[in-house]
Amino acid sequence: MAIYTATSLKAELNERGWRLTPQRETILQVFQNLPEGNHLSAEDLYNHLHRQGENISLSTIYRTLKLMARMGILRELELAEGHKHYEINQPAPHHHHHLICVRCNKTIEFKNDSVLKTGTKTAQREGYYLLDCQMTIHAICPACQRALLPLG
Ligand SMILES: [Zn+2]
Ligand SMILES: [Zn+2]
Numbered sequence: 001m002a003i004y005t006a007t008s009l010k011a012e013l014n015e016r017g018w019r020l021t022p023q024r025e026t027i028l029q030v031f032q033n034l035p036e037g038n039h040l041s042a043e044d045l046y047n048h049l050h051r052q053g054e055n056i057s058l059s060t061i062y063r064t065l066k067l068m069a070r071m072g073i074l075r076e077l078e079l080a081e082g083h084k085h086y087e088i089n090q091p092a093p094h095h096h097h098h099l100i101c102v103r104c105n106k107t108i109e110f111k112n113d114s115v116l117k118t119g120t121k122t123a124q125r126e127g128y129y130l131l132d133c134q135m136t137i138h139a140i141c142p143a144c145q146r147a148l149l150p151l152g
Contacts (some may be wrong), residue, residue, distance in 0.1 A: 023056050029062050031088040037109055039077055039085035072131030079105050089132050094118060097134050101141035
C-alpha cells in the first residue's frame with residue numbers, strides 16, 4: 001500500500017491507463033485534507049464540493065469514488081445506515097480499523113498491527129497484491145446501551 005500524493009497518483013493512474021483529470025484531483029484533495037476520523041459519503045462530498053464552487057455531478061462523484069476504491073486509493077466503509085462512506089487508504093502507521101455503533105453510527109477508529117500483518121501474509125502467500133485490509137466491528141455504544149435499558 002502506498003500513500004498517494006497528486007504526483008504519485010498521476011503516475012500510478014497513467015500506468016493503469018487512467019488519467020488524473022482535474023475532477024479526480026479535486027476529489028482526491030478533499031480526502032487528503034480531511035481531518036483524521038472523518039469519513040464522507042458521496043452526498044457529503046457533493047455538498048462539500050458545491051460549497052467550494054466546484055460543479056461536479058453526483059453521478060460523476062459516485063463513479064469516481066467507486067473507481068478510486070477499486071484501485072485501493074480510497075477505502076469504502078459501510079456504516080450502519082447503509083450509506084457507503086469513503087476515506088483515503090493510508091498505510092501504517094495511519095492504517096486503522098473501525099468500531100461502529102449500529103444505533104447512532106458513532107465510529108471509533110483503532111489500530112491493530114496483527115490484522116494488517118495477517119492480511120499482508122495471507123495475500124502474499126496466495127500471490128495477491130494487497131490493496132487494503134480492514135476490520136469492522138459492529139456494536140452498540142455505551143450511550144445507546146443506556147438508552148435501551150428499561151426504565152426503573
Ligand atoms: Zn476511518
Ligand atoms: Zn450509539
